[in-house]
Structures are given as structure tokens and as C-alpha cells.
Amino acid sequence: MERPTGAVAIKLDADILLNRARAAEAARLEDEVFDPATLTHGPGPQMLIAVDRGVAAVINGEGVGEVEQDFDRIDVWFTRSGMWETVPLSLADINAAATEETIDLADGIRRFGDRLDMNFFRWFGRYDRDHRPA
Numbered sequence: 001m002e003r004p005t006g007a008v009a010i011k012l013d014a015d016i017l018l019n020r021a022r023a024a025e026a027a028r029l030e031d032e033v034f035d036p037a038t039l040t041h042g043p044g045p046q047m048l049i050a051v052d053r054g055v056a057a058v059i060n061g062e063g064v065g066e067v068e069q070d071f072d073r074i075d076v077w078f079t080r081s082g083m084w085e086t087v088p089l090s091l092a093d094i095n096a097a098a099t100e101e102t103i104d105l106a107d108g109i110r111r112f113g114d115r116l117d118m119n120f121f122r123w124f125g126r127y128d129r130d131h132r133p134a
Contacts, residue, residue: 003120007105007127009047009059012097017046020093021078028088042077042084047108048098051126063109063119084097 022036043060051057051067058076059065066075066086074094075086105127109120 003106003111003117004124005104005106006129007049007124008102008108009105009108011099011108012046012048012058012094013065013099014041014044015103016098017076017094018078018088019025019094020089020096021076021087024093025087038081039087040079041059042079044101045108046076046097047103047105048094048122049105050122050128051123053128054130055128056091056094057123057126059105059109059123061108063116063123065123 003063018039018041022039025039026034026036043062045061047059047065049057049059056068056074056075057065060077064077064084064129066077068074068091069088072091072093073088076089077084078087079085105120105123109123110116
């Protein structure tokens with residue numbers, strides 16, 4: 001299936017993002033035992049885009065992502081012990097991982113079957129060309 005182009009995202013540095021997520025989880029789970037090694041990269045690349053009139057969203061290479069919620073946070077997908085789960089990160093943490101590199105969603109979301117194409121079109125339809133993520 002041919003994908004339209006033009007939904008440009010900012011690539012996030014995977015290692016910086018993971019380190020920020022590990023620190024956020026350690027703080028959130030302060031009374032529990034948290035082994036940072038159990039939290040690993042989610043499907044790459046992780047990309048930051050603007051949707052819905054300037055709302056920030058982070059989307060991964062599977063086309064799975066979340067939009068900014070109250071309190072300037074986005075739930076970002078990672079892998080913990082082989083399973084996907086989200087870690088709430090502040091926009092400051094996400095912006096710290098922002099690179100100078102951009103990527104079109106058509107290239108950033110991998111191609112393999114209808115599910116990935118549907119994920120792409122879902123985000124492409126919400127993309128906001130007039131705003132850049134915070």
C-alpha cells in the first residue's frame with residue numbers, strides 16, 4: 001500500500017530516552033524494588049510529532065504511540081522483561097532526547113501488513129503540519 005508523505009517527526013535518541021525512563025521509573029517506584037536492566041528499548045525509532053492542533057505525541061516504529069496528557073506528560077512505550085508497557089515521561093525528558101534529525105512517518109513506521117499501515121494512517125490523519133512539538 002502506498003503511503004502519503006509529509007508527516008515529519010523529530011527522531012528521539014533511544015539511549016537518552018531509555019535513561020530518562022529508567023530514572024522516572026526509579027522515582028515513581030521508590031518503595032518497590034526496581035531493576036533498571038529490566039526496562040529496555042521499545043520498538044524504534046521513537047518519534048516526536050505534533051497532532052491535533054499542536055499536541056505532542058510520541059510514536060514508535062510499530063506506529064504505536066500516545067499523546068500528551070495533563071501535566072505535560074506522555075506515556076512512552078518501552079519493553080520490560082519482554083513485554084511492552086508505557087512509562088510516563090515529562091515533556092522535558094522527551095525534549096532532552098530530541099535530536100536534530102527528522103524522519104517522515106511513512107519511513108519511521110515499518111511496513112509489514114495491514115496493522116502497521118492502519119497505525120500509520122491513524123497518525124498521519126492526526127498530524128498537524130502547522131505546529132512543531134514543544
